[in-house]
Structures are given as C-alpha cells and as structure tokens.
Amino acid sequence: MARGRAKTKIKEVRLSVWEIDSSIALEGVIDNLRLDYNLPISYLADRADLQERDKTLENGWHPANGETDFSINSLNIANTDIRYVHASGYYEKAESEQKAVINVNGTNNTVVPRHLRVFNRSCPTVFFEIESKVYALVEVSNSEESRVRSVLFGQGRGDNKKEEWKKINYKEILQFSWDSQFFYWLLSKIGSSFSHESDPEYTISLLDVSAVAQLTTEQEYDSTSKGANVLGSLPALSGLGTNQSVYEAGFAFQFPNMTLTLRMSDNSTCFINSSASNIIGENGESLNIEQDYVRVVLTIYGILLLTLKRKYNSDVANRLWTVSQEQFQRKNWALYVIRELCEENDISLDDVKGILPESNN
Structure with a gap:
C-alpha cells in the first residue's frame, strides 16, 4: 500500500508584542526585571519539613546571552538607532497536590522529589523603544501568554501582582x-x-x-x-x-x-x-x-x-x-480563478454565458 509523503514540520518563532505603560522607560523596565517573582506552592506552604526551595516556584528574569546584569543597548538598523533590553523570563509550573503529595508505604503526605513535580519554561524577550514608547517582544505560545503576563509582568492577583509594572496593554496595539x-x-x-x-x-x-x-x-x-x-x-x-x-x-x-x-x-x-x-x-x-x-x-x-x-x-x-x-x-x-477553472474543466465562453443572467450576456 502506497504511503503519502510526510509533511515537513515548519519551525516557527512566535512573537507577541505588548505595550508597556507609558510612564515606564527602559530604565524602569530594568528596575522591574530585578524584582522578586518567586511564588509559594500553596499546598506546601505549611510544610516545615521541606527546604524553602522545595515549596517555592522560582520565577524571574535573567540577562540574556550569559550577561551578568541587565543593560540598555542600541542597535542601528536602516540608519535608525533602536534602544533595547534583552532578557530571558523563567517561570515554573507545579503539578497538582494530588500528583505531588502521594501515599508511600502507608504515609499519605510524602512529597514527590522537586524535579518530578516542578517544570520550568522560558520566554526570550526584547524590550525596545520606539517614539518614546516601550514595547515588549515576547517569544511565547498562545496558551502561555496569560501566565507570563501574570507571573513575570505583574498582571496577576495576590502574590502575582506587581504594581511597578502598572498596566500592560496586549490588545489592539495601534502601532x-x-x-x-x-x-x-x-x-x-x-x-x-x-x-x-x-x-x-x-x-x-x-x-x-x-x-x-x-x-x-x-x-x-x-x-x-x-x-x-x-x-x-x-x-x-x-x-x-x-x-x-x-x-x-x-x-x-x-x-x-x-x-x-x-x-x-x-x-x-x-x-x-x-x-x-x-x-x-x-x-x-x-x-x-x-x-x-x-x-x-x-x-x-x-x-x-x-x-x-x-x-x-x-x-x-x-x-x-x-x-x-x-x-x-x-x-x-x-x-x-474563472480562467483557470475554465481551462481545467474545458468550459467554453458559451458555457459561461449560458449560466449568466440575461442582462449580463
């Protein structure tokens, strides 16, 4: 039996652009990147027998390309100087309590090792300045956008809220x-x-x-x-x-x-x-x-x-x-389209005229 040719999977880089609050310049962005974004794992918060890291989601920003600190750089393209900050966002996701705390030898409160219940994600991001406004180019999947805004851009509630970011506009960005x-x-x-x-x-x-x-x-x-x-x-x-x-x-x-x-x-x-x-x-x-x-x-x-x-x-x-x-x-x-269909199906001009309203003939 003949097999169809497998389609080559296209590798794509997905970029979302978000508008940073107008009161925040690139210098303010760097201040915000240095904030503490760690979050407690709620169902482990009261476990005194665990190390702090074991009951914490480690989230935050790091300088890109192995740099030791965040910096504002400039790139000239088409005789235009564009100021930018290149950073990498990191955030973690935890398994549910049912999967992370299990029964072992009759004990119902055994916590699974961290590497088996906490998973990390990253989102390369370029903050850049155009016409005195700052935008963030975030490499992130559609399904993860909301979480990234909540965890790393301070747009969430409770511990996720970071007033320093103010309002991030991610819809109908005019530019x-x-x-x-x-x-x-x-x-x-x-x-x-x-x-x-x-x-x-x-x-x-x-x-x-x-x-x-x-x-x-x-x-x-x-x-x-x-x-x-x-x-x-x-x-x-x-x-x-x-x-x-x-x-x-x-x-x-x-x-x-x-x-x-x-x-x-x-x-x-x-x-x-x-x-x-x-x-x-x-x-x-x-x-x-x-x-x-x-x-x-x-x-x-x-x-x-x-x-x-x-x-x-x-x-x-x-x-x-x-x-x-x-x-x-x-x-x-x-x-x-009409011409191609006529050639493909041997349709004559008379055939076409025959299906048109009389007023168009």
Missing part, C-alpha cells in the same frame, strides 16, 4: 494592528519594494506570499492556504475574489543581508519561519535566527511593520489605494 483592508493592499504589492524613511537606500522587497487566512463575511467559514506562491492558489484567490476578511497572511521579505518568511496576524502577532529565513553575518557567514535574534526581531517590529503601515497610510491618504482599486484587484483575482 502594530492591521485590518483586512491593509492585508488586501499588501497582497497586491507582491514584487514591490519599500524604502525606510530614515534611509532611502535601505530597501525592503516583497518577494512572495506564503499564506492567507480568511473568514467569510458572516464569519461562518474559515479557510487557510499555505505554501509558495499562494496567489497562484485557486482556493486563496477565490476567497480574495469574494471579499472574504483576511486576518492573517504570510510573506517573504528581502532586506539588506537578510531574508525573512513570516506570518502576520491582525492582532500584532508574528510567526517567523526559521527554516525559510536566512541571515548574512558581518563576515558573509550564514546565520540562523537564534544567532542574530535581536537584530531579526527588531528588524521586523522596529523597521518592517512600521514601514509598511506608513506606506499603507500614505497610499490611502493620497488616494493611491482606494475602495475602487481594491475592488479592481479583487476582480482580477476572481477572473484568474
């Missing part, structure tokens, strides 16, 4: 939020290049569209297309041609010394395809994302996304992208 109209505009720009306002010679080229995720107008059906040259995919173009709402799209961008393939969501989240991205080092060597992590994430959020948003807003303001132009683009996508 990095997109709507369906923006995605339609960007999808129409394949093959185009964009220059950064601080350095006209710094060019960003849109090479390809690698994914489109859409919802019908009534949000009844959700469709996703992935792969190279998605704009040659009939399912993707059918959705675009019928004005479905785009909430996520993937693109391949060429930068000076860097090629990145990533998905952008309307909620500001980005997914970097590690396998399909390449970075060229200062000496011409090929690097992966982890080896030039800060430059990659700041290129995306500090340069790329802001450049695209400025260009989109400029095109709309100058009527270079209007409702009628979007409609014209959708019409071209729809006509492409």
